[in-house]
Amino acid sequence: MMFDLCVHIGTRTSKECEHPPMALIVAKFGGTSVGSPERIRGVADRLIKIRERGDRVVAVVSAMGKTTDELMALAAAVNDDPPARELDRLLSTGEQVSMTLLALALEAKGYKAISYTGRQAGIQTNGTHNKAKIVKVHNERIERALDAGYIPVVAGFQGIDANGDMTTLGRGGSDTTAVAVAWGIGADICEIYSDVDGVYTTDPRIAPRARKLKSISYDDMLELSSAGSGVLQMRAVEFAKKWGVTIHARSAFSDAPGTLVKEESLMEQAVITGIAYDTSEMKVTIRHVPDTTGVAAKVFGALSEAMVNMDMIIQNTSLDGATDISFTCPEADLPRAVETIGQMIEEIGADGWDVDEDVAKVSLVGTGMKTSPGVAARAFQTMSDNDINIMAISTSPIRLSMVIRAADGKRAVQVLHTAFELDSESVFEETQLSAEEIAAKMQKGR
Ligand code: ASP
Numbered sequence: 001m002m003f004d005l006c007v008h009i010g011t012r013t014s015k016e017c018e019h020p021p022m023a024l025i026v027a028k029f030g031g032t033s034v035g036s037p038e039r040i041r042g043v044a045d046r047l048i049k050i051r052e053r054g055d056r057v058v059a060v061v062s063a064m065g066k067t068t069d070e071l072m073a074l075a076a077a078v079n080d081d082p083p084a085r086e087l088d089r090l091l092s093t094g095e096q097v098s099m100t101l102l103a104l105a106l107e108a109k110g111y112k113a114i115s116y117t118g119r120q121a122g123i124q125t126n127g128t129h130n131k132a133k134i135v136k137v138h139n140e141r142i143e144r145a146l147d148a149g150y151i152p153v154v155a156g157f158q159g160i161d162a163n164g165d166m167t168t169l170g171r172g173g174s175d176t177t178a179v180a181v182a183w184g185i186g187a188d189i190c191e192i193y194s195d196v197d198g199v200y201t202t203d204p205r206i207a208p209r210a211r212k213l214k215s216i217s218y219d220d221m222l223e224l225s226s227a228g229s230g231v232l233q234m235r236a237v238e239f240a241k242k243w244g245v246t247i248h249a250r251s252a253f254s255d256a257p258g259t260l261v262k263e264e265s266l267m268e269q270a271v272i273t274g275i276a277y278d279t280s281e282m283k284v285t286i287r288h289v290p291d292t293t294g295v296a297a298k299v300f301g302a303l304s305e306a307m308v309n310m311d312m313i314i315q316n317t318s319l320d321g322a323t324d325i326s327f328t329c330p331e332a333d334l335p336r337a338v339e340t341i342g343q344m345i346e347e348i349g350a351d352g353w354d355v356d357e358d359v360a361k362v363s364l365v366g367t368g369m370k371t372s373p374g375v376a377a378r379a380f381q382t383m384s385d386n387d388i389n390i391m392a393i394s395t396s397p398i399r400l401s402m403v404i405r406a407a408d409g410k411r412a413v414q415v416l417h418t419a420f421e422l423d424s425e426s427v428f429e430e431t432q433l434s435a436e437e438i439a440a441k442m443q444k445g446r
């Protein structure tokens with residue numbers, strides 16, 4: 001229970017308490033959490049518990065289970081290039097099913113509830129269908145419902161543009177709805193419930209000694225997400241950072257506290273917050289490129305024009321006036337990368353190119369890096385002690401990424417996790433379990 005975290009002393013609260021008594025809370029539930037009628041009744045119980053302890057709550061819901069995927073497949077079955085407006089109209093129905101069912105479940109339990117589509121909740125967006133941006137939140141209707149004692153239930157992932165057309169916010173967009181609503185109504189906290197119970201120092205399936213973080217800064221969260229670990233939609237975190245909304249990422253299947261995502265505290269920070277692991281990048285090498293002025297400009301100019309998202313670039317030492325140039329890019333960008341290179345290979349006088357898919361990217365992330373020198377040296381030493389060859393390196397002020405052989409990937413995460421003192425005392429087992437198994441364990445009261 002949330003109360004476990006808080007000690008109320010008169011009007012003051014302990015440091016860890018992120019919401020005052022009689023707090024206003026936005027509680028968002030992901031697809032798995034509303035995946036069946038039983039789960040929806042469970043969500044209703046959780047909302048009722050929040051109400052009963054004296055807080056006010058607004059729910060935001062995703063579509064049930066895999067509904068959004070199914071709707072996309074339906075659209076594709078009748079039109080292989082569906083117009084974005086129609087697709088949004090269709091996709092937005094998924095969240096409208098779950099919002100209504102949740103309101104019905106609350107009513108059945110004797111609580112007043114009212115569901116709102118994106119339009120009814122006053123979520124105004126720009127007109128970019130399929131990945132619209134929220135431009136305004138009209139909160140009046142939600143606030144009136146709260147004042148009248150209702151539990152408002154808002155459909156995630158959708159809004160309305162200036163033409164009055166339905167828009168959607170991009171996959172995973174209900175997180176963004178939740179943060180926007182929290183900001184719009186001035187909520188004390190935005191709780192995001194899902195089948196993941198928080199943010200970990202790294203993926204516990206890879207490093208069983210991964211630890212759940214009590215809190216993480218917006219910047220570290222963004223850096224971890226972009227380096228490959230997705231717990232929250234990145235747009236939601238960006239929005240939260242911009243408007244100072246505190247997020248609590250937590251489990252829909254347990255009462256254990258999750259991870260707070262908020263402005264970093266002034267308290268002493270660990271050098272490294274977490275390690276991201278990503279096997280979706282490819283390494284492309286252009287062989288034997290003449291080492292003359294302007295070649296790199298030509299190659300990378302063309303690649304960026306083709307919208308290839310390059311992360312790391314390496315130019316090997318020049319031998320007999322020619323050099324190898326390598327870069328990494330997401331798998332999805334590879335066809336465009338290869339096409340672009342193919343078109344200019346003769347013009348630049350290179351021999352050819354290779355694609356190496358057998359690579360992994362391991363990234364150390366931490367705002368604390370800014371003030372602690374020696375992170376890179378320690379990371380490289382750790383890799384060398386463990387006979388792991390580093391093929392490429394890139395850095396930002398709060399991230400150090402290394403490309404290595406895919407076969408070394410998991411081991412690299414483990415040894416770095418230990419070297420940077422991130423290991424927990426106990427070995428983690430729970431994330432090996434499916435959401436169903438966790439739910440079953442919870443019911444048994446383990
Ligand atoms: N239902 C949408 C999706 O699957 C939005 C969300 O779940 O946040 O992407």
Ligand code: MG
Pocket residue numbers: 030031062172
């Ligand atoms: Mg989802």
